[in-house]
Amino acid sequence: MQLNAGHRAVGAGIKRRSSRSFYMRLSNYFLPTLKEDPKEAEIVSHRLMLRAGMIRQQAAGLYSWLPLGYRVLRKIQAIIEQEQARAGAIQMLMPTLQPAELWRESGRYDDYGKEMLRISDRHDRDLLFGPTNEEMITDIFRSYVRSYRELPLNLFHVQWKFRDEIRPRFGTMRSREFLMKDGYSFDIDREAAEKSYHRMFVAYLRTYHRMGLAAIPMRAETGPIGGDLSHEFIVLADTGESGVFCDRNILEKPIPPADTDFEGDLSSIVSDWTSAYAATEDMVDMAEFEARVPAQRRISARGIEVGQIFYFGTKYSTAMNALVTGPDGRDAAVHSGSYGIGLTRLVPALIEAFHDEDGIVWPTSVAPFEVVLLNLKTADEKCSSICDKMYHDLKNAGIDVLYDDTGAGAGSKFATADLVGIPFQLIIGPRGARSGEAEIKNRSTGQRQSVALEQAVPLLQKTIEPERRDRI
RNA sequence: CGGAGUAUAGCGCAGUCUGGUAGCGUACCAUGUUCGGAACGUGGGGGUCGCAGGUUCGAAUCCUGCUACUCCGACCA
Numbered sequence: 001m002q003l004n005a006g007h008r009a010v011g012a013g014i015k016r017r018s019s020r021s022f023y024m025r026l027s028n029y030f031l032p033t034l035k036e037d038p039k040e041a042e043i044v045s046h047r048l049m050l051r052a053g054m055i056r057q058q059a060a061g062l063y064s065w066l067p068l069g070y071r072v073l074r075k076i077q078a079i080i081e082q083e084q085a086r087a088g089a090i091q092m093l094m095p096t097l098q099p100a101e102l103w104r105e106s107g108r109y110d111d112y113g114k115e116m117l118r119i120s121d122r123h124d125r126d127l128l129f130g131p132t133n134e135e136m137i138t139d140i141f142r143s144y145v146r147s148y149r150e151l152p153l154n155l156f157h158v159q160w161k162f163r164d165e166i167r168p169r170f171g172t173m174r175s176r177e178f179l180m181k182d183g184y185s186f187d188i189d190r191e192a193a194e195k196s197y198h199r200m201f202v203a204y205l206r207t208y209h210r211m212g213l214a215a216i217p218m219r220a221e222t223g224p225i226g227g228d229l230s231h232e233f234i235v236l237a238d239t240g241e242s243g244v245f246c247d248r249n250i251l252e253k254p255i256p257p258a259d260t261d262f263e264g265d266l267s268s269i270v271s272d273w274t275s276a277y278a279a280t281e282d283m284v285d286m287a288e289f290e291a292r293v294p295a296q297r298r299i300s301a302r303g304i305e306v307g308q309i310f311y312f313g314t315k316y317s318t319a320m321n322a323l324v325t326g327p328d329g330r331d332a333a334v335h336s337g338s339y340g341i342g343l344t345r346l347v348p349a350l351i352e353a354f355h356d357e358d359g360i361v362w363p364t365s366v367a368p369f370e371v372v373l374l375n376l377k378t379a380d381e382k383c384s385s386i387c388d389k390m391y392h393d394l395k396n397a398g399i400d401v402l403y404d405d406t407g408a409g410a411g412s413k414f415a416t417a418d419l420v421g422i423p424f425q426l427i428i429g430p431r432g433a434r435s436g437e438a439e440i441k442n443r444s445t446g447q448r449q450s451v452a453l454e455q456a457v458p459l460l461q462k463t464i465e466p467e468r469r470d471r472i
Numbered sequence: 473c474g475g476a477g478u479a480u481a482g483c484g485c486a487g488u489c490u491g492g493u494a495g496c497g498u499a500c501c502a503u504g505u506u507c508g509g510a511a512c513g514u515g516g517g518g519g520u521c522g523c524a525g526g527u528u529c530g531a532a533u534c535c536u537g538c539u540a541c542u543c544c545g546a547c548c549a
Contacts, residue, residue: 430507
């Protein structure tokens with residue numbers, strides 16, 4: 001089997017933002033918002049996702065993603081895919097169902113317990129709904145890769161997983177079916193594997209940063225092999241499931257820029273980030289925490305885990321006989337790591353971080369739409385003709401726009417726009433229509449600004465461009 | 473899996489204790505007046521009261537069993 005063993009062009013395949021926008025008239029859309037709080041939702045993100053018409057629960061821990069929620073999920077996925085490509089990871093897709101046989105080989109079929117959903121097909125063959133993909137990717141790797149010259153290799157996919165949680169809760173924060181990006185690296189030895197680990201570490205810093213999130217890498221459990229090569233990425237939030245302890249300094253560390261050389265040495269970036277104390281409650285050593293971090297810089301808070309990276313060495317390659325021939329001509333088990341990001345958990349994590357009493361406040365880079373155009377009086381001919389033109393201009397400017405062209409009252413439109421959290425509201429009312437002015441409201445700051453009609457779209461374009469964070 | 477709850481119109485709830493043939497708010501449909509913070513009037517449609525048994529002349533209501541969902545705990549991306 002011939003494989004391309006040459007130097008992979010890291011960063012190839014990063015898509016530039018297309019000039020085409022996503023646009024929609026609310027009168028044609030499906031946005032079932034709720035005025036009242038659903039009784040089943042306890043935490044703010046779950047409440048807001050239901051009220052904003054983003055998700056619908058189908059059973060415990062199973063959710064449909066309604067159009068608005070799905071758009072956010074897709075935006076998050078696009079950012080992850082771009083940053084994975086930048087770091088040299090290659091996207092593929094594995095099935096949701098896996099043969100039990102592979103898991104018997106690794107020994108995990110019996111170890112995994114009741115969290116694994118076991119299924120049998122019409123021929124009584126044992127299958128399972130994959131909770132993760134180490135076995136399957138190792139099987140793929142061993143089937144094709146024979147030589148160290150084909151390494152390093154990092155393969156990832158974004159696929160639905162299932163873990164039969166005893167108690168799913170908090171909406172999609174802890175669901176049974178969940179969408180996850182999981183990647184797997186393959187290297188000839190521990191030293192090379194460490195480089196792969198560093199590439200993902202840096203890619204993760206950039207990924208969360210582009211979503212507007214401060215995700216802190218914290219030392220995590222590694223098991224017998226890993227040494228210090230396991231980190232959880234944690235977003236601070238009061239509703240977080242784990243207690244976390246860290247140095248405030250870590251929040252001011254510089255994010256590696258877009259032109260970071262992923263083929264170069266990234267260890268200085270990683271050691272800078274890991275030099276500041278940060279650990280979850282499972283790992284924290286209070287004496288060390290207090291010794292290393294001055295009292296005024298200590299943060300002890302709650303956090304949501306939105307990703308984990310993990311070096312596991314030859315655990316699966318040994319069990320499953322995934323060997324490569326090294327430069328010395330001898331076969332050795334390949335060294336691997338796995339790298340996960342929970343997409344369906346990131347959505348509520350973002351809402352926990354970005355909301356106020358009126359609703360969600362999306363960072364522009366993950367917002368379902370960038371602008372909502374509010375026609376405050378559709379019965380007014382002048383008002384409507386201005387809005388129609390604005391809608392057209394926003395589309396042409398490449399802005400994702402939702403046009404509220406419904407006959408609802410002004411107050412109701414404001415309330416819906418605030419609830420669903422679109423970052424900019426372009427407001428056209430009958431008064432402004434006559435005086436030639438539009439109003440732009442910034443959802444995040446609450447500030448309103450009057451602008452001449454012809455300046456509205458150029459101003460929005462100029463404001464939104466840097467907030468997309470697709471060049472940082 | 474241990475503990476605690478809930479189930480009545482799309483959603484949020486009352487009615488259950490004390491049995492008499494189902495109601496409020498909102499949403500929905502029609503219509504008129506409105507139109508810058510979830511407008512108002514008038515008229516209308518929608519519920520085998522989670523499911524299955526039982527008691528009774530009669531069950532949303534009392535009894536038994538089951539199911540689903542939520543919360544706390546243990547567990548977890």
